[in-house]
Amino acid sequence: MTYNATRRNAGQSLEERLRYVEDRIEIQDLMVRYGLGQDLHEDGDNDVLEQWDSVFAPEARVDYSVAGGPQLKDIPYKGLVEVMRAADGSMSGLLKWQHFQGFSTVDIDGDRAVARTQHLHTHKGGTDGQGWNLIQTGFFVDRLERRPEGWRIVHRTLEIIWMDTFATV
DSSP states (O other): OOOOHHHHTTTOOHHHHHHHHHHHHHHHHHHHHHHHHHHTOOTTOOOTHHHHTTTEEEEEEEEOHHHHOGGGSSEEHHHHHHHHHSTTSTTTTEEEEEEEEEEEEEEEETTEEEEEEEEEEEEEEEETTEEEEEEEEEEEEEEEEEETTEEEEEEEEEEEEEEEEEEOO
């Protein structure tokens, strides 16, 4: 998906163009809050929903099946927290992490939008006394809706471009 705001906004009033910019900024803030939800809660603190409840609509679903198989296809976003943060969850072997979200391309149509956001996720872990790092790059593809409380993601799909794990000394 590509978006040319200059061409699309040609002929729009200043008010309409400013509304678009305001909406984009709010949507970009959602993407940052997603990463903050992951990164502010390490060392056994699994309160990721403190941020994610302001990112996702209550009924939102996520498709992370590319990273973990069919059990992660179109599950409730709160279920993703359990999959990742449970005692034996996918993040249980991690010691530290950070999730960088890039700027999004955003196509807004009234109270609905589609955003595609680059990500770079870094993870430091250890298994059997051996340290390792995992890097993952890719995109989040989000369908969003404007709600009374602001923009919210109603569906998110994770796309992975590449991942690599390497040992640390």
